Amino acid sequence: MRKILIGVLTLLATAAGESQVSGYASSSYGYHSNPLSNYAMTPDHTLQGYWQLDYLRPSPASDFRIGYLGGLMMFRDLAPRDYYEHRATIGITQRYPYATENAEGEENERPFRGNTLDLGARVSARHDRAEYRQFDNWGGDIFVTYTRGAGMVSSFAISNETGLRRYANVPELDNLTTVFSLRLTSGSTQAARYSLFGGAGIKHYITSEVDTSVFTTFSSSSGSTGQGKGKGKGFLSGTGNGKKDLLVNANSVNTIQLHVGGGIAWQWEGGAAQSEFLYRIDPGSSTRVLAQYTNSTLLGEDLYNDFFSHSGPEFKLAFRQKLPLGFSVSIDAVAQRRKYLSPGFTLEGLESASERIDLRGSVELSLTRWVALGESFGIDIGVNGGVLRNQSNDAYNDFSEYQYSLVVGAGF
Numbered sequence: 233m234r235k236i237l238i239g240v241l242t243l244l245a246t247a248a249g250e251s252q253v254s255g256y257a258s259s260s261y262g263y264h265s266n267p268l269s270n271y272a273m274t275p276d277h278t279l280q281g282y283w284q285l286d287y288l289r290p291s292p293a294s295d296f297r298i299g300y301l302g303g304l305m306m307f308r309d310l311a312p313r314d315y316y317e318h319r320a321t322i323g324i325t326q327r328y329p330y331a332t333e334n335a336e337g338e339e340n341e342r343p344f345r346g347n348t349l350d351l352g353a354r355v356s357a358r359h360d361r362a363e364y365r366q367f368d369n370w371g372g373d374i375f376v377t378y379t380r381g382a383g384m385v386s387s388f389a390i391s392n393e394t395g396l397r398r399y400a401n402v403p404e405l406d407n408l409t410t411v412f413s414l415r416l417t418s419g420s421t422q423a424a425r426y427s428l429f430g431g432a433g434i435k436h437y438i439t440s441e442v443d444t445s446v447f448t449t450f451s452s453s454s455g456s457t458g459q460g461k462g463k464g465k466g467f468l469s470g471t472g473n474g475k476k477d478l479l480v481n482a483n484s485v486n487t488i489q490l491h492v493g494g495g496i497a498w499q500w501e502g503g504a505a506q507s508e509f510l511y512r513i514d515p516g517s518s519t520r521v522l523a524q525y526t527n528s529t530l531l532g533e534d535l536y537n538d539f540f541s542h543s544g545p546e547f548k549l550a551f552r553q554k555l556p557l558g559f560s561v562s563i564d565a566v567a568q569r570r571k572y573l574s575p576g577f578t579l580e581g582l583e584s585a586s587e588r589i590d591l592r593g594s595v596e597l598s599l600t601r602w603v604a605l606g607e608s609f610g611i612d613i614g615v616n617g618g619v620l621r622n623q624s625n626d627a628y629n630d631f632s633e634y635q636y637s638l639v640v641g642a643g644f
Contacts, residue, residue, distance in 0.1 A: 252290070255644055257283040258612065262637020267307065269528060269622070271579070271631050277308040278637070280530065295325045303530035312363040317531050323352030327382075345383040351376050358529060366525075367535055371397035386418040404447065404479060405520060405536065406438040413491075422499070430492040435540045437520060442482045448581070449482040450523070478523040478581050480574040487519040487540050487573070503553035514543040514573055521574040523581065524628040542570040542590075559601045568592040576626035585625040594620040600639070612641035 260280045266273040281304040289296040302318040329346035357370035373395035381387035394410040411433035419425035442449055495508035522536045529535060546568040554560050569591055576585035600614030617636040624630040 250289075252288040253286070254288075255283075255285045256612075256641060257281075257643070258639055258641030260616065260637040260639040262616070262635060264633065264635040266631055266633035267310065267635075268313065269620075269631060269633060271628050273631055273633070274310070276310050278635075279306040279308075280304065280637075281306075282530070282641075293327055297324070298322050301531065305530050312361050315358060315360045315364075315367065315530075317356070317358045317529055319354060319356040319531060321352060321354045323350065325350050343383055345381075348379045348382045349376070350379075356531075358535075365401045366399070366522075368400045369397060369535065370400070371395055385420060386416070389415045389417070391415075402522070403439055404437075404442055404482065405522065408436045408438065409540070410434060419497075425497045425499075427495045427497070429494065430490070432488070432490050433540070435487040435489075435519065437485055440483070440485065442479060446476060447479040447482070448476045450478055450480045450575075450583075477525070478577070480521040480523050481518045482520060484518045484520050487514070489514055489540050489543070503551075505552070506548075506550045508548045509545070510548075511545045512539065512543045514571075519573045521572065523574070523577050523626075524579075541574070542572045544569040544571045557601070558603070559599060562598045564594075564596045566592070566594050572626075576624065577628070579627045584627065588624065588626045588629075590622055590624040590626075590629065592620070592622045594618060598639075609644045610642070612639070612643065614639045 258281075260278075260282075262278060263275070264278050265275045267276050267278055268274060282302070284299070284301050286299040287297065299321045300318070301321075302316070304314075304316050306314045326349045327344060327346060328348070329344060352375050354373045354375070355371070358368060360367045373393055375391065375393040377389055377391035379387055379389040391413045392410065395408070397405075397407050397409070399405045411431060413429060413431035415427055415429040417425060417427045490513040491510060492513075493508060493510035495506060497506040498504065519541050521541055525536050546566065549563075549565045551563040552560070553562075570589065572588035572590070574588055575583045576588040578584050596616070596618035598614060598616045600612055602610055602612055604610040615636065615638055617634070619632075619634045621632045622629060
């Protein structure tokens with residue numbers, strides 16, 4: 233990853249004169265009532281660092297882009313939980329315009345209308361301290377999207393994203409995923425735009441072996457524990473207390489999921505809003521779940537309980553608005569009902585429900601002010617806050633939390 237970053241920076245330095253380079257870095261410090269997002273609800277103060285660097289080389293027929301994104305999470309009292317993440321992306325957008333001519337006397341070119349092809353690749357990794365090395369992972373994704381009718385009142389897009397994820401110290405969770413999606417969009421950017429979408433995906437676990445020195449296995453179909461197909465490597469459990477972790481559906485190899493949904497987006501001068509409804513369907517499949525572990529990441533990815541693990545409805549609402557005196561406000565709300573492909577457990581690892589069900593709701597609020605210090609440079613000052621409630625019949629994942637922080641950033 234370091235060699236990739238050096239190569240990206242070299243390319244940016246040599247090409248910046250004829251292309252566009254942008255960057256942003258921020259630091260936030262605040263209080264979190266439950267930063268580990270579990271039943272214990274242990275509070276702490278957190279310090280987060282975030283930095284992003286992007287390069288764009290536009291042309292009439294295509295856009296070429298490279299980006300790097302990094303994040304550091306540090307805890308005051310829970311210092312062994314500190315972690316660092318980074319992600320590098322490369323992509324190209326190829327445009328195939330419809331044959332159009334400007335009207336007589338029209339000097340400015342019309343907005344692009346035609347078909348587009350987006351191709352890209354992404355590599356990412358997370359690094360934790362030794363006590364929690366089970367969270368370490370790295371992976372890569374390739375993605376392609378073909379849009380017919382881009383810039384028109386109605387457009388149609390088909391996309392695929394295929395990825396590999398490796399867990400250095402929990403190879404039982406190594407997996408390949410691929411997701412195909414279709415999206416139909418209609419409406420004007422000056423008014424409401426409507427979208428309908430759907431798709432299907434599959435998650436394949438690479439190894440069928442389970443390290444029985446670390447895991448006790450549990451089959452949700454048989455409702456019994458066992459020792460699985462052992463390798464006996466003997467590395468220490470990530471909990472650090474000598475107890476074995478519980479791996480549910482260890483014999484699962486493939487997980488299939490369907491999804492369908494729709495959304496509405498509005499845009500007006502100085503603001504925008506978007507709502508989206510999504511329903512996930514698991515047609516009788518099972519997936520591996522590392523029980524009593526759920527750990528979100530700074531860059532927005534859930535490590536173990538990813539979207540293949542549960543079905544059910546979810547609703548999202550986003551609102552953005554510029555305010556007087558240079559302030560901007562953003563609000564994000566999410567409501568979900570998650571039905572997992574695994575049972576609910578007590579804190580002792582005993583089955584308490586045949587199906588784990590979570591009712592999850594969250595609201596996040598951000599108020600910021602951009603202060604320009606030059607033609608293309610400025611600083612961002614703001615406050616963030618949020619609340620979340622995850623009501624679950626799985627004892628470890630039944631929790632509430634709230635957080636607030638002060639954010640200072642700079643960008644160009």
